[in-house]
Amino acid sequence: xxxxxxxxxxxxxxxxxPSKGRLQEAAAAFFxxxxxxxxxxxxxxxxxxxxxxxxxxxxxxxSSAEIVGQLAAGVAHFGVAGxxxxxxxxxxxxxxxxxxxxxxxxxANIVVAAPxxxxxxxxxxxxxxxxxxxxxxxxxxxxVATKYVNLTRRFFAEHGVADYRIVESLGATEGAPASxxxxxxxDITTTGATLAANALKPLDDGVILRSQATLIxxxxxxxxxxxxxxxxxxxxxxxxxxxxxxxxxxxARLPSPAHLAVEAAYExxxxxxxxxxxxxxxGFLALHCARDKVAELAGWLLEKGxxxxxxxxxxxxxxxxxALYEALEKRIRPDSV
Amino acid sequence: xTPTVDAPTPTDIVSQAPRSAGERALDHFLAAGFERTxxxxxxxxxxxxxxxxxxxxxxxxxxxxxxxQELCLRPEYTIPVCRAYLASDKAGWVAEYSxxxxxxxxxxxxxxxxxQTGLESFGRKDAEAADAxxxxxxxxxxxxxxxxxxxxxxxxxxxxxxxxxxxxxPTPWRRRLRRGVARGRGLDAxxxxxxxxxxxxxxxxxxxxxxxxxxxxxxxxxxxxxxxIETVGxxxxxxxxxxFLEQASLRxxxxxxxxKRAVLDAFLSISGxxxxxxxxxxxxxxxxxxxxxxxxxxxxxxxxxxxxxxxxIEDIRFSAAxxxxxxxxxxxxxxxxxxxxxxxxxxxxxxxxxGLARRLGSARDVPAVGAAITLDRxxxxxxx
Numbered sequence: 197x198x199x200x201x202x203x204x205x206x207x208x209x210x211x212x213x214p215s216k217g218r219l220q221e222a223a224a225a226f227f228x229x230x231x232x233x234x235x236x237x238x239x240x241x242x243x244x245x246x247x248x249x250x251x252x253x254x255x256x257x258x259s260s261a262e263i264v265g266q267l268a269a270g271v272a273h274f275g276v277a278g279x280x281x282x283x284x285x286x287x288x289x290x291x292x293x294x295x296x297x298x299x300x301x302x303x304a305n306i307v308v309a310a311p312x313x314x315x316x317x318x319x320x321x322x323x324x325x326x327x328x329x330x331x332x333x334x335x336x337x338x339x340v341a342t343k344y345v346n347l348t349r350r351f352f353a354e355h356g357v358a359d360y361r362i363v364e365s366l367g368a369t370e371g372a373p374a375s376x377x378x379x380x381x382x383d384i385t386t387t388g389a390t391l392a393a394n395a396l397k398p399l400d401d402g403v404i405l406r407s408q409a410t411l412i413x414x415x416x417x418x419x420x421x422x423x424x425x426x427x428x429x430x431x432x433x434x435x436x437x438x439x440x441x442x443x444x445x446x447x448a449r450l451p452s453p454a455h456l457a458v459e460a461a462y463e464x465x466x467x468x469x470x471x472x473x474x475x476x477x478x479g480f481l482a483l484h485c486a487r488d489k490v491a492e493l494a495g496w497l498l499e500k501g502x503x504x505x506x507x508x509x510x511x512x513x514x515x516x517x518x519a520l521y522e523a524l525e526k527r528i529r530p531d532s533v
Numbered sequence: 534x535t536p537t538v539d540a541p542t543p544t545d546i547v548s549q550a551p552r553s554a555g556e557r558a559l560d561h562f563l564a565a566g567f568e569r570t571x572x573x574x575x576x577x578x579x580x581x582x583x584x585x586x587x588x589x590x591x592x593x594x595x596x597x598x599x600x601x602q603e604l605c606l607r608p609e610y611t612i613p614v615c616r617a618y619l620a621s622d623k624a625g626w627v628a629e630y631s632x633x634x635x636x637x638x639x640x641x642x643x644x645x646x647x648x649q650t651g652l653e654s655f656g657r658k659d660a661e662a663a664d665a666x667x668x669x670x671x672x673x674x675x676x677x678x679x680x681x682x683x684x685x686x687x688x689x690x691x692x693x694x695x696x697x698x699x700x701x702x703p704t705p706w707r708r709r710l711r712r713g714v715a716r717g718r719g720l721d722a723x724x725x726x727x728x729x730x731x732x733x734x735x736x737x738x739x740x741x742x743x744x745x746x747x748x749x750x751x752x753x754x755x756x757x758x759x760x761x762i763e764t765v766g767x768x769x770x771x772x773x774x775x776x777f778l779e780q781a782s783l784r785x786x787x788x789x790x791x792x793k794r795a796v797l798d799a800f801l802s803i804s805g806x807x808x809x810x811x812x813x814x815x816x817x818x819x820x821x822x823x824x825x826x827x828x829x830x831x832x833x834x835x836x837x838x839x840x841x842x843x844x845x846i847e848d849i850r851f852s853a854a855x856x857x858x859x860x861x862x863x864x865x866x867x868x869x870x871x872x873x874x875x876x877x878x879x880x881x882x883x884x885x886x887x888g889l890a891r892r893l894g895s896a897r898d899v900p901a902v903g904a905a906i907t908l909d910r911x912x913x914x915x916x917x
Contacts, residue, residue, distance in 0.1 A: 287641075311766035313757055316776050326776065328708050330768065335892075337583060338767070349587050358586045358712070361579075364603075379767035395762065 208254040209426035212266050212275035215257035222301040223276045230437040253426050268292060270416035273423055278302050280384055280407040284344050294413040294524050302409035306344055308402030310380045311373055312395045319401050320355040327359040341365040341372035342382035351404045370394040419528045431520040440510035443484045445470055446493055448502035450479040465489045555633045555908050558650045558674035562631030565670055567652045570630040572613035578605040580612060592638045606637035611903055614653045619895055627656040651905035661831055663902050664865040664885060665838030671904035675881050679911030683869035683881060688855030691864040695828035696800050700793045705779050715858040720798055737777060749774035796821045803853040807836040810851040861888035873912035880910035
C-alpha cells in the first residue's frame with residue numbers, strides 16, 4: 197500500500213462486476229440507474245472497462261467467485277457479489293469488507309433440505325436427533341452434500357448438530373440424495389422448485405442465509421486520495437438514485453406559513469423538505485416522502501387546507517450528507533491514505 | 534602463546550548441548566520402554582473428519598492428491614500412530630510408542646504448527662495398570678519439559694456408562710446424555726430440549742402409542758403412499774417408524790423418572806480426589822441400588838496403581854461429569870494444565886480409547902491408552 201502512495205502514482209479505482217449472464221446485465225442496469233454507465237472495452241470479450249464520465253475508474257469484468265477473491269486480496273475496491281459467496285469464501289467478512297448496499301437482484305436462499313420421505317424431520321432439532329441415531333445405528337455419519345462447506349459447518353454448529361459429514365459437491369447438489377452420495381443437502385434455491393423436483397424439502401428453521409447481490413467495498417484495498425474520491429462520487433450517485441427510487445416529491449400550498457407543517461410532516465410521515473430547511477412564508481410546500489407514505493401525507497395536507505396536492509417521481513436526490521461513503525470512510529484505515 | 538584456559542573440544546560441546554523441552558519429555562518415555570515412532574504427516578482428511586466431526590475441518594490444513602482425494606496435515610498424533618500400528622505386523626499385539634514432532638492446526642493469529650510429544654500403549658490386557666502408567670508418565674514428562682507440576686483432572690467414561698446402564702435409561706436419552714455431558718451441559722439443558730417437529734404431529738404419535746415396529750412401519754408406508762412419495766433416501770421406512778415410536782414413548786410426561794434423574798444428578802455432581810470420589814460412588818451405589826460392579830472396581834484399582842507409581846492422589850481432581858467429546862474414549866480420561874502458563878490452557882490430554890481401532894477399520898477392539906503434551910502451553914513455552 198505504501199509503495200503507490202509514496203511515489204504519488206496511485207493506481208486506478210477498480211470496480212469488479214460479473215463478467216457474464218443475468219448478473220452482469222442486472223449489475224449494469226443497477227449502475228445505469230444511478231447514472232453510472234459501464235462502458236466495456238472494444239468488444240464483449242474485453243474484460244476491462246470504464247464508467248462514462250467518471251475519471252480514474254477501471255471496471256474489471258470477472259467471474260463471481262473471482263470478485264470475492266479480488267476484494268479479499270484488496271485488488272478491487274468495490275465489487276458486486278452474492279452475499280452467499282462472500283459469507284462462504286471469506287472467514288471474517290466484517291473485518292475485511294463493508295457491505296455497502298443490497299442491490300435488489302440475485303435473490304436466493306441457502307437452505308438445509310432433507311428427503312420429503314423423512315416425515316418425522318421438520319426442524320434442525322429433529323435433524324440433530326436423527327443424525328445421532330443414524331450414527332449410533334450405522335457407525336457412520338450422515339452425509340451432507342454442499343458447495344457451502346463453511347456456511348454449513350457454522351450453521352450446524354449453531355444448532356448443535358455434530359453427527360454429520362460434508363461431501364463437497366460442485367454441481368447438481370440436489371441430485372445427491374437420489375444418487376445415494378449423500379443423505380441431505382445444503383444448497384441455494386430461488387423458488388424451491390428444484391428441491392421439490394428432487395423429492396427434497398427445506399427444513400422449517402433451515403434457512404442459513406437470505407442472499408442477494410450486494411455492492412461490497414474492500415477495506416484492505418489501497419485507499420489513496422483519488423480512489424477515495426472515486427468511491428465518494430460513485431456512492432453519492434448510488435445513494436441519490438436509491439433514495440429517489442424509494443421517494444416521491446409531494447407539493448402543495450397551505451393557507452398559512454408552512455414551517456410548522458414541515459415539522460409535523462417529518463414527525464408523522466418521515467417526510468423532509470425537498471430543498472432543505474428553507475421554508476416558504478406563503479405556504480408553498482415541497483416535501484420528499486417515502487413512496488408508501490405518500491397517500492397518507494396527501495390526505496393530511498388536504499385536511500390542513502391544501503386545495504391540490506401533486507406527487508411526482510424523482511430521478512435522483514443528492515444530499516450534502518453522503519451516508520454510504522461516510523460509513524465506508526470510517527472503516528478505511530487512515531494509514532492507507 | 535598457549536591459552537591459559539582449555540578450549541572445549543567439539544565432543545564436549547555435543548555432550549553439553551542442552552536437551553530441548555520436547556527431548557527431555559521424550560527421554561522420559563524412551564526410558565520407560567516406549568519406542569519412538571514417526572507416522573506420516575499427510576493423511577486422508579476423512580479419517581479425522583469421521584472421528585471428530587466437521588467441527589475440526591476449520592482447524593485442518595487441507596490439500597488434495599491428483600485423484601482429488603482430500604488430504605490433510607496431521608492435526609494430532611493419536612490417530613496417525615494408531616493407523617501406523619494397525620498397518621504394522623504388531624497389529625493386535627502389545628506395542629508401546631512415543632513421539633515428538635509437529636502437528637498442524639489452523640488457528641487465527643497463530644502459526645499453525647505446534648510441537649507435541651506423547652505416548653500410546655496398544656494391546657495391554659492390564660488396562661488399569663496401563664492407564665496409571667500412561668497418566669503418571671505423561672505428567673512426569675510434562676514436568677521434565679516445563680519445569681513445574683501440572684494440575685490434573687480425571688474422569689471415567691466407563692463409570693458414566695455403567696450408571697446409564699444400571700438406571701436402564703432409554704437409548705435415545707443415553708445418546709443425548711453422553712453428548713450433552715461431554716459438552717458440559719447440565720441435566721436441565723439436556724432434558725429441556727426445544728420442542729421437536731414430530732411432537733407437533735400428535736395424531737401420528739397417538740396412533741402409534743400402542744403400536745409395535747411392524748405396525749408403525751406399515752403406518753409410515755401408508756403415510757408416504759398417501760403423500761405420493763416413492764423414494765425414501767438414506768433412511769428406511771422402518772427407521773422413520775422407529776423414531777416415531779421413540780417419540781411416542783417419550784411423549785407422555787417426563788423424559789425419565791424423577792428418581793432416576795435425581796440419581797443421575799447425584800452421580801454427575803460427584804467430585805473430589807479419586808479416593809473421596811470412590812467413597813461417594815460406593816455410597817451412591819448402595820443408596821440408589823446401582824450396580825456399578827466392575828466399573829467401580831476398575832476405578833479403585835487404577836487409583837491404587839497411580840498411587841503406587843508415586844503420584845499424590847490428593848492432588849488429582851476427579852469429576853464424574855468430565856467426559857471427553859469423542860465417542861472412541863471408553864474409560865479413563867484425563868487432562869492437565871500448567872498453572873504457571875499464561876491462560877492455563879490444557880497442555881496435556883489423554884485417555885483410554887479402546888473403540889478407536891475398530892473405527893479405523895480393525896476387525897476387533899484393541900485396548901489402547903495414550904496422552905499428548907502440547908509443548909508451547911507449558912509455562913516455559915516448551916523452551917520457545
